[in-house]
Amino acid sequence: MTSVLTAVTHRHETALVSALEAAPGLTLVRRCADLAELLSTGAAGVARVAVVSPDLRGLDRDALRHLAGHGVRVAGLAAPQDEDGERRLRQLGVATVLRPEDDAATVGAALTALADGATSHVPEAADDGPPDPLPARPERPTPVTVVWGPGGAPGRSTVAVTLAAQLATAGVRTLLVDLDTWGASVSQLLGLVDEAPGVAAAARASEQGALDVPGLARLAPEALPGLRVLTGLPRADRWPEVRAAAVEDVLRLARSVADHVVVDTAAPLEDDEELSYDTMAPRRNAAALTALEAADALVVVGAADAVSLQRLVRGVQEVATLPAPPPTVVVNKVRAGVAGPKPERAIRDVLGRFAGLEDVRFLPWAADDCDAAVLAGRALPEVRPRSPLCLAVADLAAALDDRAPVVGARSRGARAGRRRRVRV
Structure with a gap:
């Protein structure tokens, strides 16, 4: 069984709890009233997954890191029309986002996969927002x-x-x-x-x-x-x-x-x-x-x-x-x-x-x-x-970085600090 915590707004809590209780392979451990309760319960090691809403007061990247450090993977809950909320969740690093209208089978499959397949780190955030005004990145990784x-x-x-x-x-x-x-x-x-x-x-x-x-x-x-x-x-x-x-x-x-x-x-x-x-x-x-x-x-x-x-x-x-x-x-x-x-x-x-x-x-x-x-x-x-x-x-x-030219300035036996003429 995958143990689950929730910390969501009252607006969608009833629908989520009903889906969790009916989902195969899930057990709802606690419905947390605020972030402090979620963090303390997560630190107790009683759950593997937490579901949060984007408007949870105090929710930030450090809180997600805290939960990840105690082995708790985080999923989000956002309505389809709440584009700003979903964007915030994804930018915080929440890759799994549920909908209030998802049925029990969908919720169960998503949270079970999250518990089984996620790593101990918060997933990388998606880069949303306006197009990048910077020049195109090179294909090689940036060191x-x-x-x-x-x-x-x-x-x-x-x-x-x-x-x-x-x-x-x-x-x-x-x-x-x-x-x-x-x-x-x-x-x-x-x-x-x-x-x-x-x-x-x-x-x-x-x-x-x-x-x-x-x-x-x-x-x-x-x-x-x-x-x-x-x-x-x-x-x-x-x-x-x-x-x-x-x-x-x-x-x-x-x-x-x-x-x-x-x-x-x-x-x-x-x-x-x-x-x-x-x-x-x-x-x-x-x-x-x-x-x-x-x-x-x-x-x-x-x-x-x-x-x-x-x-x-x-x-x-x-x-x-x-x-x-x-x-x-x-x-x-x-x-x-x-x-x-x-x-x-x-x-x-x-x-x-x-x-x-x-x-x-x-x-x-x-x-x-x-x-x-x-x-x-x-x-x-x-x-x-x-x-x-x-x-x-x-x-x-x-x-x-091999893109920077070698100018031959590295001293090999020369007196340190002595000025030399170097042709670049």
């Missing part, structure tokens, strides 16, 4: 590259912004997403309006089932040709607005906005053990953890000084325990002053001996170039396109 690094300001955001700008400069339509819930800085680096809605507005729309591809594109304006930016939280104390379910949805839709998605994340990855038992409680690091899980490529950034290298080793070990792709390790701010006359060789030896890291990329110290870019409120490729740092990141971009 998501997450830029992460341990604490201590190793230059995560600078690398993420420069990487995204280099991809855009190479003709790859790129979306840069700032998911740093501790200290978002992409908007400041690019001179964008600090009060822009950005990721907070996208997450809010996603929670309500109102976010689609054109809507996400509108929230991510172009900072330079080919580069859209979804700015981060204007204040760090607004982190509860960015929940895991919304991040999943934003990154899923982001693949339809651009040809490559670059995500800047915060350093902390700890999952609060006390809150982890309450799947409805917001967790500050959920955005970074969710991005790592959704990533196709991971760039781990550490600085070149002794303290930062130790943090980098521990950080690589930490992400290895998480559901994330194998990291591309990048050592930033490389200079002779912190690692000796041959810094790259010394750092490579240390990382190989103590962390088993053989393939490491190096980014030179370019403080003056970075200062000039921040002062201008523009990306480094716009201000200093031939900066050694800019060329090294271009080499990284080519390694992550």
Whole structure:
């Protein structure tokens, strides 16, 4: 028998209950009066399927994620004339929608199939709404590259912004997403309006089932040709607005906005053990953890000084325990002053001996170039396109996306930070 919960409006409840009671293979466990009762009953593990109506107060993507986490699959109930309600259900990720006039056999077959065939995740939402005004997507899948690094300001955001700008400069339509819930800085680096809605507005729309591809594109304006930016939280104390379910949805839709998605994340990855038992409680690091899980490529950034290298080793070990792709390790701010006359060789030896890291990329110290870019409120490729740092990141971009050209900037034995003439 398939156990069922309901949380629907009184208008259609009688017809649904009659169909459930007459349907073969179904048993109605509880008729919930509101979302809170539905969530608590679902968490008790007494049902496999829940039927909800689109006007259930408080129904959002996070509530569906909560139910899915307890093994409860969700179906919707919407009248044929309620097109807005059905659209909202589908955008929230509810793929099975019943009608009030469905007979017992139809209801039974639909809910039994849902209980038996659905996965533990909320199904992907259908993209409804007006036609996508963006250029047609390429046939190849859109990769998501997450830029992460341990604490201590190793230059995560600078690398993420420069990487995204280099991809855009190479003709790859790129979306840069700032998911740093501790200290978002992409908007400041690019001179964008600090009060822009950005990721907070996208997450809010996603929670309500109102976010689609054109809507996400509108929230991510172009900072330079080919580069859209979804700015981060204007204040760090607004982190509860960015929940895991919304991040999943934003990154899923982001693949339809651009040809490559670059995500800047915060350093902390700890999952609060006390809150982890309450799947409805917001967790500050959920955005970074969710991005790592959704990533196709991971760039781990550490600085070149002794303290930062130790943090980098521990950080690589930490992400290895998480559901994330194998990291591309990048050592930033490389200079002779912190690692000796041959810094790259010394750092490579240390990382190989103590962390088993053989393939490491190096980014030179370019403080003056970075200062000039921040002062201008523009990306480094716009201000200093031939900066050694800019060329090294271009080499990284080519390694992550074969549509970006190789410029030969990766140093092989050359002194870090030394300017070279490179023919592009």
